[in-house]
Amino acid sequence: MTIATKALNGGRKSVSDEALEGLRGALRGSALLPDEPGYDEARTIWNAMVDRKPSLVVRALGASDIRQAVNFARDNELLMSVRSGGHQIAGHAVVDGAMMLDLSLMKSVHVDPKSRTVRAEPGATLGDLDRETQAHALAVPVGINSTTGIAGLTLGGGFGWLSRKYGMTIDNLKSADIVLANGDMVRASNSEHPDLFWAIRGGGGNFGVVSSFEFDAKPVGPEVLSGLIVHPFEDAPALLREYRRIARAAPDELTIWTVSRKAPPLPFLPEEWHGKEIFVFAACYCGDMKEGEKALSELRSLGNPIADVIGPHPFVGWQTAFDPLLTPGSRNYWKSHDFVDIPDGFIDILTKAIHALPDPGCEIFVAHLGGAMARVAEDATAFPQRKSHYTMNVHTRWEDPAKDQACIRWARDFFKAAEPYSVGSVYVNFMPDDEADRVGGAYGGNMIRLADIKAKYDPKNLFRVNHNIAPHAMSHAAE
Numbered sequence: 001m002t003i004a005t006k007a008l009n010g011g012r013k014s015v016s017d018e019a020l021e022g023l024r025g026a027l028r029g030s031a032l033l034p035d036e037p038g039y040d041e042a043r044t045i046w047n048a049m050v051d052r053k054p055s056l057v058v059r060a061l062g063a064s065d066i067r068q069a070v071n072f073a074r075d076n077e078l079l080m081s082v083r084s085g086g087h088q089i090a091g092h093a094v095v096d097g098a099m100m101l102d103l104s105l106m107k108s109v110h111v112d113p114k115s116r117t118v119r120a121e122p123g124a125t126l127g128d129l130d131r132e133t134q135a136h137a138l139a140v141p142v143g144i145n146s147t148t149g150i151a152g153l154t155l156g157g158g159f160g161w162l163s164r165k166y167g168m169t170i171d172n173l174k175s176a177d178i179v180l181a182n183g184d185m186v187r188a189s190n191s192e193h194p195d196l197f198w199a200i201r202g203g204g205g206n207f208g209v210v211s212s213f214e215f216d217a218k219p220v221g222p223e224v225l226s227g228l229i230v231h232p233f234e235d236a237p238a239l240l241r242e243y244r245r246i247a248r249a250a251p252d253e254l255t256i257w258t259v260s261r262k263a264p265p266l267p268f269l270p271e272e273w274h275g276k277e278i279f280v281f282a283a284c285y286c287g288d289m290k291e292g293e294k295a296l297s298e299l300r301s302l303g304n305p306i307a308d309v310i311g312p313h314p315f316v317g318w319q320t321a322f323d324p325l326l327t328p329g330s331r332n333y334w335k336s337h338d339f340v341d342i343p344d345g346f347i348d349i350l351t352k353a354i355h356a357l358p359d360p361g362c363e364i365f366v367a368h369l370g371g372a373m374a375r376v377a378e379d380a381t382a383f384p385q386r387k388s389h390y391t392m393n394v395h396t397r398w399e400d401p402a403k404d405q406a407c408i409r410w411a412r413d414f415f416k417a418a419e420p421y422s423v424g425s426v427y428v429n430f431m432p433d434d435e436a437d438r439v440g441g442a443y444g445g446n447m448i449r450l451a452d453i454k455a456k457y458d459p460k461n462l463f464r465v466n467h468n469i470a471p472h473a474m475s476h477a478a479e
Helices: 017-026 039-043 063-075 126-134 150-156 194-200 233-249 289-300 344-355 371-375 401-421 436-457 472-478
Strands: 002-006 012-016 030-032 056-059 080-083 099-102 109-112 117-120 173-179 185-189 209-216 223-232 254-262 277-285 311-314 331-339 363-369 389-398
Touching: 002 017, 012 017, 017 030, 017 063, 039 056, 039 099, 056 063, 063 080, 063 099, 063 173, 063 209, 109 126, 117 126, 126 150, 150 209, 173 194, 185 194, 194 436, 223 233, 223 289, 233 254, 233 277, 233 289, 233 344, 254 289, 254 344, 277 289, 331 401, 344 363, 344 401, 363 371, 389 401, 436 472
Parallel strands: 056 099, 080 099
Antiparallel strands: 002 012, 030 056, 109 117, 117 209, 173 185, 173 209, 223 277, 223 311, 254 277, 254 363, 331 389, 363 389
């Protein structure tokens, strides 16, 4: 008996039953074939657009299992994908007919409140991390959805409500334990393999498989001043012009993002507004409550809001406020740009796009980034876009497969219309699978150094199922 699996060279490789049983005997976890219990759970990710069937799934329970899987893939020259949280929009976690390394069962989080450090395994979600850190009134600056995986978020950069005050997720990463392509298990930090540590802070999963992350935690909560201010969308142009002024002057503790969409049936919205176009300010102040009231007063005085639910909220709860955007089972497609400012021309095309929404689940997010994360040099980490800027993400979300073409076309059309106002960079975690040509834009002037480090740690490009950075030798060979 043999298993046909995709190979690194693009062909097919046969894995014998004897080799598979040898792998199974070496694992604490399991090695699963299609139709075996646990296989469908492992291969199913949040984006229903991705319905792929790997030929073999290794479900790891620890670093030794990761090492066994990496060695097996390398020695047999198999194409291997890696799943942690399974929330990457591109769906690189799973590939038809390939080997899949599933880390989602590795969810341990340990907090040391005295040193304010956190150790997290790669299958942990932001919710897992938040719950454990908030038990000690601590937090790691991460993203804004509790269901996101910590591994993919961190390796891509990571930003959210705390990043203006405390920096990006990668700015709070102290070390990472990594299984390399040759099977070695190393620790990367500022003092150990510093080149590798630089690369994994934004360079994605190109350099190895992280078995454990160590973070610094910051004093946050247990409550923050946060919430939504909902306006009629007809007021959006005037509000956006005021927003860009207020955001530029905001203290580091204050983060304000905007959402444009049709109103979902939220309990605090009058029923007559359900399904109508709205413009939303989402805000979080992570410092003193009284100071936060002052900092938010101008934003809250704008226009005539339909609802204002700014108030003290548990940080753990606020981190789940946007979870409906990432619930499993819906079809998702994203497009993203970075902007230095929000020009009037962009406001005009945003207005037209919202009036043409292809589905009530679609929306356009604009996040203001800066503060502490902007006071880091562009070459200090692999993530290069450190200037104060705005990141736009087109969240295209729908249920009916018959809407695929219409929804994707709407996202692409708006993305193209917005391009003249962008600066050319992009956040790698927001890139869909059809944007391989934008990898250079994601890393800018750091790309050459990343390719050199890739050549050192993964010269044969074993870790290629991602927004791939080819080893430098390969890059030259392709030219």
